[in-house]
Amino acid sequence: MIKLENLSLSIDRINILNGIDLKIDKGDLIGIIGPNGSGKSSLLRCIYRVMKKSGGKIYFEDKDIDNLSIKDTSKKLAVVSQHNEYNFDFTVFDMVMMGRSPYKKFLDKDTSYDIDIALNSLETVGMIDFKDRNYSSLSGGEKQGVILARALCQKAEYLVLDEPTNHLDIKHQLEFMEVVKNLNITVIAAIHDLNIALKYCNKICAIKEGKVVAYGTKEEVITPKIISKLFGVNSKIIADDETGIKSVAFTLNHI
Numbered sequence: 001m002i003k004l005e006n007l008s009l010s011i012d013r014i015n016i017l018n019g020i021d022l023k024i025d026k027g028d029l030i031g032i033i034g035p036n037g038s039g040k041s042s043l044l045r046c047i048y049r050v051m052k053k054s055g056g057k058i059y060f061e062d063k064d065i066d067n068l069s070i071k072d073t074s075k076k077l078a079v080v081s082q083h084n085e086y087n088f089d090f091t092v093f094d095m096v097m098m099g100r101s102p103y104k105k106f107l108d109k110d111t112s113y114d115i116d117i118a119l120n121s122l123e124t125v126g127m128i129d130f131k132d133r134n135y136s137s138l139s140g141g142e143k144q145g146v147i148l149a150r151a152l153c154q155k156a157e158y159l160v161l162d163e164p165t166n167h168l169d170i171k172h173q174l175e176f177m178e179v180v181k182n183l184n185i186t187v188i189a190a191i192h193d194l195n196i197a198l199k200y201c202n203k204i205c206a207i208k209e210g211k212v213v214a215y216g217t218k219e220e221v222i223t224p225k226i227i228s229k230l231f232g233v234n235s236k237i238i239a240d241d242e243t244g245i246k247s248v249a250f251t252l253n254h255i
């Protein structure tokens with residue numbers, strides 16, 4: 001379980017997150033939704049400790065993260081974000097092996113156990129055939145698969161996804177989210193596409209101006225009323241006649 005209590009973040013006296021309370025249960029796949037600039041990435045960055053919160057508490061199970069080392073945090077939590085360009089080049093396999101670094105001391109060698117985990121992670125994301133390729137030669141979608149494999153290689157209980165499918169075509173978006181869903185671990189994902197959120201998340205946290213506007217099941221949160229409050233657009237939730245699968249259709253208010 002991850003618990004946020006009264007989490008706040010201010011930068012240059014501007015309040016970015018304002019007293020966020022959130023409880024993420026084990027096995028949840030939580031979508032964080034909200035308009036541009038509402039604080040989704042900042043919230044996740046506080047959880048994965050790239051940003052230092054200004055106030056409040058974050059707990060992993062019963063442990064206050066202020067008392068956890070960065071290395072111990074990395075054993076618990078892996079991250080996939082939307083920015084995957086690096087100014088250096090490694091093979092795909094070496095990139096994935098970096099996921100083992102929280103478990104290593106300086107100059108420790110990779111064990112056959114580490115190598116098996118890396119190969120299994122590449123298998124899981126369907127990219128084993130890419131293992132000897134240079135990372136920089138991959139397409140954006142392929143890079144995202146490698147970064148997910150690196151996260152899996154960390155063997156963390158929690159996975160944070162910061163708008164991970166933004167640059168992916170629809171097939172790659174669905175494939176990425178299918179892999180994530182089938183991991184059966186706890187996932188917190190900032191998601192722009194409400195249809196992806198509807199399809200894959202079991203809970204949704206809606207934020208606006210750094211505050212939680214709604215938190216609950218996707219049926220409770222992805223509603224025309226809340227969508228209008230968040231984004232200022234009209235919407236309709238449509239259920240497919242055959243499958244019952246729901247999707248959202250949008251129009252601008254004045255159209």
Ligand SMILES: Nc1ncnc2c1ncn2[C@@H]1O[C@H](COP(=O)(O)OP(=O)(O)OP(=O)(O)O)[C@@H](O)[C@H]1O
Pocket residue numbers: 011016034035036037038039040041042043190
């Ligand atoms: N390092 C920073 N310095 C100053 N302002 C920042 C910093 N990081 C984030 N912000 C501001 O905090 C607000 C929230 O940004 P954040 O990236 O968390 O929003 P978001 O909901 O993820 O947005 P988007 O959907 O556009 O990616 C924005 O107004 C942003 O400009």
